[in-house]
Amino acid sequence: xxxxxxxxxxxxxxxxxxxxxxxxxxxxxxxxxxxxxxxxxxxxxxxxxxxxxxxxxxxxxxxxxxxxxxxxxxxxxxxxxxxxxxxxxxxxxxxxxxxxxxxxxxxxxxxxxxxxxxxxxxxxxxxxxxxxxxxxxxxxxxxxxxxxxxxxxxxxxxxxxxxxxxxxxxxxxxxxxxxxxxxxxxxxxxxxxxxxxxxxxxxxxxxxxxxxxxxxxxxxxxxxxxxxxxxxxxxxxxxxxxxxxxxxxxxxxxxxxxxxxxxxxxxxxxxxxxxxxxxxxxxxxxxxxxxxxxxxxxxxxxxxxxxxxxxxxxxxxxxxxxxxxxxxxxxxxxx
Amino acid sequence: xxxxxxxxxxxxxxxxxxxxxxxxxxxxxxxxxxxxxxxxxxxxxxxxxxxxxxxxxxxxxxxxxxxxxxxxxxxxxxxxxxxxxxxxxxxxxxxxxxxxxxxxxxxxxxxxxxxxxxxxxxxxxxxxxxxxxxxxxxxxxxxxxxxxxxx
Numbered sequence: 020x021x022x023x024x025x026x027x028x029x030x031x032x033x034x035x036x037x038x039x040x041x042x043x044x045x046x047x048x049x050x051x052x053x054x055x056x057x058x059x060x061x062x063x064x065x066x067x068x069x070x071x072x073x074x075x076x077x078x079x080x081x082x083x084x085x086x087x088x089x090x091x092x093x094x095x096x097x098x099x100x101x102x103x104x105x106x107x108x109x110x111x112x113x114x115x116x117x118x119x120x121x122x123x124x125x126x127x128x129x130x131x132x133x134x135x136x137x138x139x140x141x142x143x144x145x146x147x148x149x150x151x152x153x154x155x156x157x158x159x160x161x162x163x164x165x166x167x168x169x170x171x172x173x174x175x176x177x178x179x180x181x182x183x184x185x186x187x188x189x190x191x192x193x194x195x196x197x198x199x200x201x202x203x204x205x206x207x208x209x210x211x212x213x214x215x216x217x218x219x220x221x222x223x224x225x226x227x228x229x230x231x232x233x234x235x236x237x238x239x240x241x242x243x244x245x246x247x248x249x250x251x252x253x254x255x256x257x258x259x260x261x262x263x264x265x266x267x268x269x270x271x272x273x274x275x276x277x278x279x280x281x282x283x284x285x286x287x288x289x290x291x292x293x294x295x296x297x298x299x300x301x302x303x304x305x306x307x308x309x310x311x312x313x314x315x316x317x318x319x320x321x322x323x324x325x326x327x328x329x330x331x332x333x334x335x336x337x338x339x340x341x342x343x344x345x346x347x348x349x350x351x352x353x354x
Numbered sequence: 355x356x357x358x359x360x361x362x363x364x365x366x367x368x369x370x371x372x373x374x375x376x377x378x379x380x381x382x383x384x385x386x387x388x389x390x391x392x393x394x395x396x397x398x399x400x401x402x403x404x405x406x407x408x409x410x411x412x413x414x415x416x417x418x419x420x421x422x423x424x425x426x427x428x429x430x431x432x433x434x435x436x437x438x439x440x441x442x443x444x445x446x447x448x449x450x451x452x453x454x455x456x457x458x459x460x461x462x463x464x465x466x467x468x469x470x471x472x473x474x475x476x477x478x479x480x481x482x483x484x485x486x487x488x489x490x491x492x493x494x495x496x497x498x499x500x501x502x503x504x505x
Contacts, residue, residue: 032490034459061479062403062486219479226475249468252478272468300489303462338465 023315024284025291027085027184028308031063034301036073042305043312046083048116049073050297055103056087057140058297059214070110083113089138090214091119101125108133116162117141118197123156136184137161140210142197144171146178153181160184162293164196165275169349173287182290187277188307189295190340191347192216193255193269201254206236222252233257248272248342256341272341278314278331280349282322303338310334361460363471364451366418374420382423383434386414390425390432396494403487404430410480411435413442418449444476444484 028044030036039047050056052064065073070086077084086107092100100122107115108130115133117123118140126135139162143149152158160182163172176183193199199216202209206221221236233240233252240257243249250256250272259268277284277292284292292315294307310331318325336344393399407427415422424435424442452471455461463485466472474481 032486034489034492060482060486061406062483062490219482222478224473224475224478226473231473243470245470247470249470299464300459300462300485302459303465305459306462337469338462340464340468342469 023318024289025083025184026187026308026311026315027291027293028304029189029294029297029299030073030304031058031060031297031299032301033065033069033073033076035297035299035304037076038301038304039308040077040080040082042308043316044082044308046085046113046291047073047077048085048087048293048297050087050089051103051106053099053103054093054214055090055100057089057138057210057214057216058087059090060298061219063298067106067110074111078111085114085116085136086110086112087116087138088122089116089118089140091140091211092122093212097121101129104130114160120152120156123152123158127156131157134159137181138197139164139186140197144175146175149175149179149181149183153179160290162186165191166195166348168351169280169283169287172289172349176288183288184291184293185277185284185289186275187284187292187294187311188335189274189293190251191270191273191275191345192253199255205238205254217251217253224252250341271343274335274339274341274344275347276332276335276339276344277346277349278311278327278335280346281314281318282325285318285322299338306334306338359458361451361454361458363455365449368418371418371420374416377420379422380434380436382414382416382421383425383436386423387425387432387434393491394430394432398491398493399487400490403483406480406483410443410477411438411440412484413438413445414453415445415447416450416453417447442476444474444480447473447475 025045026043027046027048028039030039030047030049036047036049050058050064052066053059074084088100088103104115104122104126113134114136115126116136116138117126118138123135126133135156135158137143137152137158142164143152143161144164144166149161158181162184165186172185200209202216208218210216217235223234225232225234229245231243235252235254240252240254255269256272258265261268296303314331409426409428411426413422413424424438425432426435448471452466456463463472467474
C-alpha cells in the first residue's frame with residue numbers, strides 16, 4: 020500500500036466544509052469573516068460559532084481543520100491579526116496557516132504548542148527559506164507557490180524535513196503569490212492588504228448586445244463575445260493591446276489540474292495536495308473533492324496501473340476557470 | 355447532492371419564451387418572494403448579510419421561459435416589485451436548467467458564469483453577498499425529500 024498525500028479542500032461556508040468532508044477530504048482549510056484571510060469576500064467565511072460547528076463536524080469524522088490567517092497585518096491594526104491567532108488556538112484548529120513573519124513569531128512565542136503552516140502567501144520557493152521558517156518559527160508544513168517545476172519541488176523536498184504541500188487543482192493567477200500587487204495597481208487594494216484580489220466593489224460586468232465588458236475600477240479588462248468562456252475579473256487575466264495586438268498579455272483564464280502527474284507528485288514525497296477555491300460553492304467543492312479522492316485512492320495499489328479517467332478530466336474541466344486547465348509551471352521545460 | 359438525480363442542461367424551445375413574455379409576470383415574483391420569505395421565517399438567512407440587501411432591487415430573468423421576477427427586501431421581508439421604476443441593483447439571467455442546477459447545488463455559479471450560462475449584471479459586490487448567503491444556507495433535513503433542494 021502506498022501512503023497518500025492529504026487532500027486539503029477549501030471551505031468558504033459550513034455546507035462547503037461538510038461537502039469536502041463527506042466527499043473525502045483529509046483536511047479542510049477556512050478563514051474568519053474578516054481581512055485576516057486572503058478570501059475576504061462579502062458573505063463568505065466563518066463566524067466563530069459556525070467555525071466551532073465545522074471543527075466539530077470534521078473532528079467527529081477524524082479529519083483536520085486548517086485555519087488561514089494569511090494576509091499581512093496592517094499598520095496600526097496588528098492586534099486584530101494577533102487576536103485572530105489567539106481565537107484560532109482557542110477554537111482548537113489543527114493548524115494555523117500564516118504568511119506574515121511577524122505573526123509567525125507571535126504565534127510561535129505565544130502558543131508554542133500550536134502547529135503552524137507557512138502559507139503560499141509567504142512566498143517561500145526555496146528550501147533555504149522554508150528551513151529558516153522551521154528554525155525560527157517551528158513551521159511544520161509549507162505550501163509552495165505555483166512557480167516551481169516538478170523537479171524543483173523535488174529538490175525542495177529532498178533538502179527539508181518540513182512537510183511540503185502543493186496545489187493540485189484550482190484557478191491560476193500569475194503565480195506570484197504573496198508578492199503580487201496588480202490588484203492594488205488597479206484599485207489600491209490587494210490580497211496582502213485587504214484580503215481580496217480585485218474586490219467585487221470595483222468590478223463591473225457590462226452586458227451589451229453580443230458582448231460583455233469587464234471593468235475593474237473603470238479599467239477595461241476584457242471583452243467577451245457571447246460564446247467565449249469568461250474568467251475572473253483580474254488584471255492578470257485581461258486582454259490588452261500590446262504593440263498593436265490585443266491578447267492575453269499575462270495569462271489566459273485557466274485552472275491548474277495535476278491529475279495527469281499525480282503518480283510523480285506521490286513519488287517525490289509531497290505531503291499534501293491543496294485544492295483552490297474557498298470562494299466557490301458547495302457544488303464545486305463536492306465535484307473537485309470527489310474527483311481527486313477517486314484519483315488518489317486509485318493510486319493506493321501502486322502507480323503502475325494509474326490512468327486518468329476521462330470522467331475525472333471532464334468533471335474538472337467543467338468547473339475550471341475559462342473552462343480550460345493546465346499543468347502550469349510543473350511541467351515547464353525552462354526554469 | 356447525492357447523485358441519484360441529475361438535472362440535465364436543457365433549453366426550452368424558443369416559442370416558450372415568446373409565449374412566456376406575453377403572460378403576466380407577477381406570479382413569478384410572488385412565488386419567488388414566497389420562497390425567500392419562507393427561508394427567512396426558518397431563520398436560514400443570516401441577519402448580517404440580509405442588512406446589506408435593504409432596499410435593493412433585484413431581477414431574476416429566465417431566458418427560455420420568458421419569465422422574470424423583480425423583488426426587493428425591506429423591513430425584514432422580501433417584497434415583489436411589479437413595475438420597475440429604475441434599473442435593478444442586481445440582475446440575473448439564465449435558462450431554466452441553470453437555475454434548477456443552482457438550486458439543487460448541482461452546479462457552482464462561478465462554473466455557470468465561466469461557461470456563460472449565467473449572466474450577472476449590476477452591483478457585483480451585492481451579487482457576491484447573495485451568492486455567498488445562499489451557499490451558506492444549511493437546508494433543513496426535510497429537503498432531502500425534495501429533489502430540487504437535495505444537496
